[in-house]
Amino acid sequence: MTSEKPIITLIHEHLAGDLSNLPVFNSVAVRLQQLFSRRDFSIEDVLKLISEDQSLSSKILKVANSSYYAGLSKIGIIKDAIVRLGAQEIANMAMMASQFDCYHSKNEILNRKMPVLWMHALACAVGAKWITKKAGYPNIAAEAFMGGLLHDIGKLALLKIMDDISSSGESRLIFSEPLVNEILISMHEEVGYNLMRSWNLPETYAATAIYHHKPDYDSSNILLVAVRLANMTCIKVGKDIVPNPDISIVSLPEVQTLGLKEITLAELEIVVEDVGGLAP
Numbered sequence: 001m002t003s004e005k006p007i008i009t010l011i012h013e014h015l016a017g018d019l020s021n022l023p024v025f026n027s028v029a030v031r032l033q034q035l036f037s038r039r040d041f042s043i044e045d046v047l048k049l050i051s052e053d054q055s056l057s058s059k060i061l062k063v064a065n066s067s068y069y070a071g072l073s074k075i076g077i078i079k080d081a082i083v084r085l086g087a088q089e090i091a092n093m094a095m096m097a098s099q100f101d102c103y104h105s106k107n108e109i110l111n112r113k114m115p116v117l118w119m120h121a122l123a124c125a126v127g128a129k130w131i132t133k134k135a136g137y138p139n140i141a142a143e144a145f146m147g148g149l150l151h152d153i154g155k156l157a158l159l160k161i162m163d164d165i166s167s168s169g170e171s172r173l174i175f176s177e178p179l180v181n182e183i184l185i186s187m188h189e190e191v192g193y194n195l196m197r198s199w200n201l202p203e204t205y206a207a208t209a210i211y212h213h214k215p216d217y218d219s220s221n222i223l224l225v226a227v228r229l230a231n232m233t234c235i236k237v238g239k240d241i242v243p244n245p246d247i248s249i250v251s252l253p254e255v256q257t258l259g260l261k262e263i264t265l266a267e268l269e270i271v272v273e274d275v276g277g278l279a280p
Contacts, residue, residue, distance in 0.1 A: 007165070007173050011183070014161045015191065019198040024156050026098030028053045030199050032091040033146070037202045043082050046090065050078055059097035060090065088142040096122070096149060102156060105163040109175045113184075116241050117155055123239045123275040125149035127230030130271050132222065135258040140223050147208040147227045150201075154192025154209060155184045155241075181242055189213060219257050229254040230272065233265075237273045 005013075031049055035041045050057050057078055064075045064085065075081045082090050103118040105111040125148035132144040162180065165171050192209030208227045211217040219225060229252060234240055236247040249255065249265050260268075 004171060004173075007162075007171055007179075008183070010165050010170055011158065011161055011187070014164065015194075019157075019195050022157050022160055022195065024099075024102050024153060024160060024195065025199055026053070026056060026094070026101075028056055029091070029094040029098040030201065032094050033201055033205075036088055036091050041087065043079065043087070046082055046087050047079060050090075050094065056094060056098055060093045063093045063097050064090075086142070092142060092146050092149070095146065096125075099149065102160075105159060107163050107166045107175060109177060109180060110159050110163050110166070112177075113155075113159060113180065113241055116239075117152065117159070119275070120234050120240050121149050121152055123234045123272040124151060124227065124230045126275045127233055127268060127272040128223075128226045131226040131229055131258065131260075131268065134264055134268075135222070135226070135260060137222050137226075140226075143204060144223050144226045147205050147223050148230050150192075150196070150205050151208040151212045151227050151231060152188060152192065153195055154188030154190070157191050157195050158184055158187055184241065219253070222258070225254045225257050229258065230268075233268055234272050237269050239272060239275070 028049055032046065035045060035049065050060065060078060061075060061081065064081045075084065078090070081093075085093075099121070100118065103114040105114055125145045128148035129141045129145040132138065132141045137144075159180075162175060162183070166173075166175065189210050189212070193206050196206040196209055204223055207218075207221065208224055211224055212228050212231050217224060217228070229249075232247055232252060232254075233249055235242070235244050236249060237243075238245065249269070250262055255265065
């Protein structure tokens with residue numbers, strides 16, 4: 001009689017393989033981010049990449065015409081969207097639109113986590129972008145959005161791995177909510193960092209994955225500081241798998257770094273609370 005491997009052992013075995021095979025990124029969306037990070041692209045380069053995935057093209061246009069971009073006249077073609085909104089904004093839309101499709105699981109317990117995790121990622125993205133603008137760093141607002149969107153990608157990867165373990169029959173373990181939460185909280189930072197490195201995403205985003213909880217971090221990295229503050233605000237207002245309404249946002253060191261006032265922090269809470277309806 002053979003004994004079943006512990007769930008953590010199974011997870012580590014899955015992580016020992018090619019992380020780029022995990023179904024958490026759309027290859028076109030990733031390549032757009034890589035293209036933009038080189039700064040030597042043209043509109044034609046962006047169009048050529050997006051045209052490789054017609055489904056993604058339609059989703060980008062749907063996001064471009066969503067309530068999040070209310071006030072713009074309807075955008076009908078990708079080229080118009082790029083000219084009007086900018087290449088980084090389109091790259092962000094591509095990642096956001098493709099990411100939404102990843103947040104599902106065949107396992108009932110795991111699947112309950114997915115919409116909460118998606119809303120946390122989206123609220124953190126919107127919050128981080130808003131923070132950089134309010135703190136006087138509008139030049140990194142688009143990148144802050146992406147950092148916020150992807151900072152918890154390790155949690156999505158772990159949920160996908162647990163889903164695969166469950167559906168393949170590798171383990172007969174019944175996943176409980178406390179067990180899933182413990183795995184996500186303890187492992188997601190390193191998994192997210194390694195995942196982004198395996199996809200060759202900009203180091204800026206990899207840093208948000210590994211340092212968004214750690215007490216020791218580079219406080220001169222304003223993008224990281226903004227994501228950390230947005231993340232904690234989301235946790236405080238309940239947009240997280242483990243919310244904590246007792247967090248004192250005003251006392252966080254990130255607030256001091258950014259020089260934000262209490263009234264701005266109150267506005268930030270409203271901003272992340274109101275995030276919704278942006279899913280493609």
